[in-house]
Amino acid sequence: MNLSDSQTGGPVPRRVSAMEAVLTHLRDAIERGDHAVGDKLPSEAELCRRLEVSRPVLREALRALQAMGLTVSRTGKGTFVVAATVQDPTFGDYTAGDLLEVRRHVELPVAGYAAVRRTSEDLDRLTRLLDRMERETDTTAWVAMDTVFHIAVAEASQNPVFRRVIEEIRDALARQSAFLNELGGRREQSDREHRAILEALADGSEHDAVDAMAHHLDRVETTLASILRPERADTPTKGRPES
Template sequence: MEAVLGHLRGAIERGDYAVGDKLPSEAELCRTLEVSRPVLREALRALQTMGLTASRTGKGTFVVAGAVEEPTFGDYAAGDLLEVRRHVEIPVAGYAARRRTTEDLAHLRHLLDRMERETDTTAWVAMDTLFHLTVAEAAQNPVFRRVIEELRDALARQSAFLDELAGRREQSNREHRTIVEALADGSAYDAEQAMAHHIDRVENTLSVIVRRMRADTGAEGGPRRA
């Protein structure tokens, strides 16, 4: 996937595909690059996250920028998403530690067990977002759940991006386990610290990826507000 991503990104940055151009169809790219459609689609998703392309339903994938800027996850820029996660998910973890039920803990532990056994990226990403939604539900405030539900698509895109380009799955599983242990202990402080550490690691990994993506053009920096 990284080889395909590098090829397509290079073509865009060289101007082989200019801003406004439509990329060849998936079938054509698969034939030209000699890769499977799942591999190609992962690379295309990464191009969109980098802000280089946009998919238009029924029309195809179009180039929207000639160089890597800030990653976006669905409707949200990486920096905006991280800022909101810090202001929402950290206090949510504290409330969840004080209000969670035995059923909430059982659900979270079962989910973690499944995540630790899962080898399929798509399935794991779906459970990753469900984990964060379940923590919000354990806070016993429907507004928190609604906020996380609104972010669910962006969280899934971010999770897939980090796993595909940085292999963060095992580390994320360990961080999730620490969060659940704090919830089980009923410690709001420990739960908030565990969630803060998890988001810190997401932010740091994303910053490394962004620096690596920008290295070819000599650009500096990471996600906004990072």
């Protein structure tokens, strides 16, 4: 499922996917108290029947609810509500807030060092990788390359400690990237931000590289905030989500 056909916040509203419609329905029900903290959600089969969606669509929505910290899945028992409102979503072992804080302290200087230390081989690798990302149509494959891009920038800094730090948060970065692409349509915008980072590295401009990375992380934060605190429409959406 490709949800990145248009940007969040653009003049034309981005098409809402079936998964997003299911997620909004379930999230609203939890926030209204229809499913209180401690309650078990209906079974997958029952939810699929009620919402008229496929099981893969439902499972994507349930994973997003869990990432938001609203539910927890217990093997063999089902999905339970653990919070009434979204606080700070978790990606793997780290919360979004902790992840972004560390990324700002690590990836901004990494970009600056990479601009003045990168080799022609580093630039070739990053260029080939970004070219592939811009052509990729599969979101899962793109997410994998997204994390590789940030690792490759760290490698270009010529400091192995920076690479080790990015490697440590690699799984969390991938989970966050998938989350933002699924719910925020971030991919095309992210490609442009990555291209700006690469151009700054190629120019050897430490200042521009830091600015480009800062802009990239700012957009990640903005998109995440728009997902967690969406503007609610004045009138409810008619009809059921499509499968």
